[in-house]
Amino acid sequence: MHTTNRLTLYQxxxxxxxxxxxxxxxxxxxxxxxxxxxxxxxIIEVLKKSPLGDPIAFRVSQTxxxxxxxxxxxxEGELISNDKSN
Amino acid sequence: MTNPIRVALAGNPNTGKxxxxxxxxxxxxxxxxxxxxxxxxxxxxxxxxGKTYSFIDLPGTxxxxxxxxxxxxxxxYIVFEKPDVTLVVLDATSLERNFNLALQVxxxxxxxxxxxxxxxxxxxxxxxxxxxxxxxxxxxxxxxLSARNKVGFDLLLDTIERIANGTxxxxxTLMTYSDxxxxxxxxxxxxxxxxIGDRLSSRWVSLRLLDGDEKLLNEINKRLRLEEVKITDEYxxxxx
Numbered sequence: 568m569h570t571t572n573r574l575t576l577y578q579x580x581x582x583x584x585x586x587x588x589x590x591x592x593x594x595x596x597x598x599x600x601x602x603x604x605x606x607x608x609x610i611i612e613v614l615k616k617s618p619l620g621d622p623i624a625f626r627v628s629q630t631x632x633x634x635x636x637x638x639x640x641x642x643e644g645e646l647i648s649n650d651k652s653n
Numbered sequence: 654m655t656n657p658i659r660v661a662l663a664g665n666p667n668t669g670k671x672x673x674x675x676x677x678x679x680x681x682x683x684x685x686x687x688x689x690x691x692x693x694x695x696x697x698x699x700x701x702x703g704k705t706y707s708f709i710d711l712p713g714t715x716x717x718x719x720x721x722x723x724x725x726x727x728x729x730y731i732v733f734e735k736p737d738v739t740l741v742v743l744d745a746t747s748l749e750r751n752f753n754l755a756l757q758v759x760x761x762x763x764x765x766x767x768x769x770x771x772x773x774x775x776x777x778x779x780x781x782x783x784x785x786x787x788x789x790x791x792x793x794x795x796x797x798l799s800a801r802n803k804v805g806f807d808l809l810l811d812t813i814e815r816i817a818n819g820t821x822x823x824x825x826t827l828m829t830y831s832d833x834x835x836x837x838x839x840x841x842x843x844x845x846x847x848x849i850g851d852r853l854s855s856r857w858v859s860l861r862l863l864d865g866d867e868k869l870l871n872e873i874n875k876r877l878r879l880e881e882v883k884i885t886d887e888y889x890x891x892x893x
Contacts, residue, residue, distance in 0.1 A: 601753075629746070
């Protein structure tokens with residue numbers, strides 16, 4: 568059963584690996600995220616969530632970057648795997 | 654006395670750019686203030702084989718689209734102060750992210766050397782980098798370095814000199830964009846070239862204007878005396 572698992576980075580669970588497909592942000596913030604490695608095709612790992620679930624730390628091209636809900640909920644991708652399941 | 658060869662160092666934060674700068678220049682660096690900017694850039698001179706090299710350490714940035722003062726200072730230095738050679742210092746262990754900046758610099762200016770630093774760290778992690786393939790793909794020299802252990806410095810300084818005296822000609826590979834963007838560039842670039850001549854890359858300026866980079870436009874107006882372009886119907890439609 569291979570259903571495509573689409574979700575936003577905000578919906579990711581700790582340990583999830585997500586391949587980015589779309590970034591629904593514009594202007595300077597979009598540019599900044601692209602510069603930091605949040606580009607379509609990139610595989611992002613959800614590292615940890617803060618106690619209230621916002622912000623969330625992500626692993627992106629070998630660096631840890633935390634995003635607020637405002638940004639992480641506007642970046643979409645496909646769930647590839649969860650490191651606990653394999 | 655001939656003028657020193659001016660070499661700017663650009664790169665992401667924490668790629669060992671300042672280590673390279675200090676290792677190359679020893680303890681003789683001082684900070685200098687550049688006109689119109691309060692952010693200071695470090696400058697250091699070094700003698701090598703009878704030539705004087707002046708290195709300028711630019712602020713470390715992930716990008717050069719002037720989203721911040723740091724990026725603006727670095728960008729303005731590269732395009733308006735026109736160093737003889739620009740070094741882009743990359744972290745060998747994190748090339749994917751680092752190439753973003755390298756490709757931006759290759760669009761802005763021609764005389765570039767891509768320095769892959771921390772090569773000892775990368776080798777420890779089992780990362781192998783073929784600099785010849787990269788040189789062919791990018792159209793500019795790619796040199797592997799370990800700034801900490803002073804590995805690769807002779808090759809780097811010789812390459813800088815050969816670019817400055819014209820022995821090596823850099824031909825950066827240009828990014829091709831979507832048809833829509835390329836069409837727009839094709840329309841406006843001749844007019845931009847007419848106004849700025851060859852002082853800046855007209856393709857790069859076209860791209861920045863299509864992206865709505867007003868800060869760059871202001872900077873150009875401030876720094877360059879633009880040639881007048883005859884306003885024709887074609888010009889008006891191209892700009893609109």
